[in-house]
Amino acid sequence: MDALLSLAFDNISSREALKIRKGLRQIEGLLAQICLAQSKPRSPKKRAQAEHDGQRGYAKGLSDLREDAAFREFFRLQEGFQCNVASRLLSTLERLLGFPPSSQNDLVILSTLDLIQGLLILHPPSRALFSREDYLNILLDLLDSANPPAVQSASLLVLMTAMLEHSRNMRTFESIDGLLTVTSLYKTRSTSRDVRLRAMEFLYLYLMPEVGSQKASSAPNAIGLQRSPSKLAALSGHARTHSGDSGNAMDLDEDDTGIRSMEEKQKALAHFLDNVPELVHGLREGGMLNAGGG
Numbered sequence: 001m002d003a004l005l006s007l008a009f010d011n012i013s014s015r016e017a018l019k020i021r022k023g024l025r026q027i028e029g030l031l032a033q034i035c036l037a038q039s040k041p042r043s044p045k046k047r048a049q050a051e052h053d054g055q056r057g058y059a060k061g062l063s064d065l066r067e068d069a070a071f072r073e074f075f076r077l078q079e080g081f082q083c084n085v086a087s088r089l090l091s092t093l094e095r096l097l098g099f100p101p102s103s104q105n106d107l108v109i110l111s112t113l114d115l116i117q118g119l120l121i122l123h124p125p126s127r128a129l130f131s132r133e134d135y136l137n138i139l140l141d142l143l144d145s146a147n148p149p150a151v152q153s154a155s156l157l158v159l160m161t162a163m164l165e166h167s168r169n170m171r172t173f174e175s176i177d178g179l180l181t182v183t184s185l186y187k188t189r190s191t192s193r194d195v196r197l198r199a200m201e202f203l204y205l206y207l208m209p210e211v212g213s214q215k216a217s218s219a220p221n222a223i224g225l226q227r228s229p230s231k232l233a234a235l236s237g238h239a240r241t242h243s244g245d246s247g248n249a250m251d252l253d254e255d256d257t258g259i260r261s262m263e264e265k266q267k268a269l270a271h272f273l274d275n276v277p278e279l280v281h282g283l284r285e286g287g288m289l290n291a292g293g294g
Contacts, residue, residue, distance in 0.1 A: 001073055002032055012092045017099070017108055020092060024111045027085060031118060064215050076150040078123040086119045086126040094138050106148055113142075113154040120161045123245065130162040130169040133176050140181045152185070156198040160205050167210045172259040174268065179206075183272035203279055210259045272284050 004026065011023025017259050077083035085267050099105045121129050139162075142155035161181075163169055174181075185191055186199040260268075262280075270276045 001030070001070070001105065002077060002083055005077065012088060015095070015184055016114060018105060018149050020096070021108055021111070023092075024108070027089075027115055030074075031115075031122070034068070034074055043208055043243075075123060078119075078126060084126060086116055086123070087129055089116050089119070090135050090138060091131065094134075097138065097141060101146070102270075106151055109142070113151070115160050117154075117161050120158070127162050127164065127166050127169065131164070131172050133172055136169070136172055136176060136178065136184075137164075140176070140178060141254065143181055143185050145188065145190065146187075148268045149195045152191075152195045153198045156182075156195070156202050160202050163202075163205060165261045170206070170260075172208065179269060183269070186273075200279075203273070204283055207262060207276075207279060207283060209262055217267050229233055274286065 008023045008026035012018045012021070014020055015053055081087075090191075093109065093116070096105060096109050096112065136159075139155045139159050139290075143152050155182070159173075163173065168170065182199055182202055186196055188205070190201070193216065265274050266280060272280075
């Protein structure tokens with residue numbers, strides 16, 4: 001698996017769009033093999049129909065992934081610096097921003113964003129990457145009005161996934177004027193309806209009670225995998241090297257002292273938006289706030 005990842009990394013590190021697309025397809029194919037179980041239609045007719053429809057299998061459940069050796073190996077590899085796919089894709093995304101604008105480049109950016117979001121779901125510890133300003137700034141740059149609505153919407157989806165249960169990422173987002181960027185996008189008349197809805201979803205997420213990074217680390221355990229806090233080498237920028245280690249294993253600081261209350265976040269958001277009480281009311285009406293959520 002690491003050999004296949006290495007090959008894909010070589011391709012997505014290229015300055016040529018064709019090679020980047022090839023690398024993205026290689027990563028997508030690997031994830032498909034891990035997450036999809038091969039379907040076995042009972043009759044030749046059903047098998048032929050499935051092949052005609054392009055059906056390669058069905059999504060595995062969490063209980064299946066818990067026992068899947070390939071997924072466990074993939075998860076293990078993601079905890080090291082050299083094979084972490086999300087960090088490599090973010091570097092590719094940054095490089096794509098420097099390419100001349102074109103519809104083809106937008107499609108490659110969309111594919112990259114889709115893969116990043118999937119990886120942040122499959123490997124929640126990779127969300128710690130977004131405690132770094134440079135990685136978050138890449139997503140905020142993609143929210144610029146010069147980008148097509150599809151790219152803006154996909155960037156907001158990745159941003160939401162990156163914020164899930166990671167209070168430190170939220171604080172970094174605030175420190176680089178992320179709230180100003182998202183609310184400006186939301187309020188701009190030229191912003192498409194779909195993007196405005198996605199921006200509103202992000203603001204709902206922002207206002208919800210925070211649980212912090214340490215509780216988020218239980219997410220991998222939901223599928224029977226133990227997270228090693230000594231990995232994710234240099235990915236978060238909050239790590240220190242073990243003495244005697246090869247340099248790939250590092251301690252990840254998981255301090256959650258930056259958690260803010262709902263009231264604090266409402267005040268912060270009110271600097272940029274007038275209808276914060278309406279957003280909070282919508283959260284309560286939707287049952288997304290528990291009794292202790294403020």
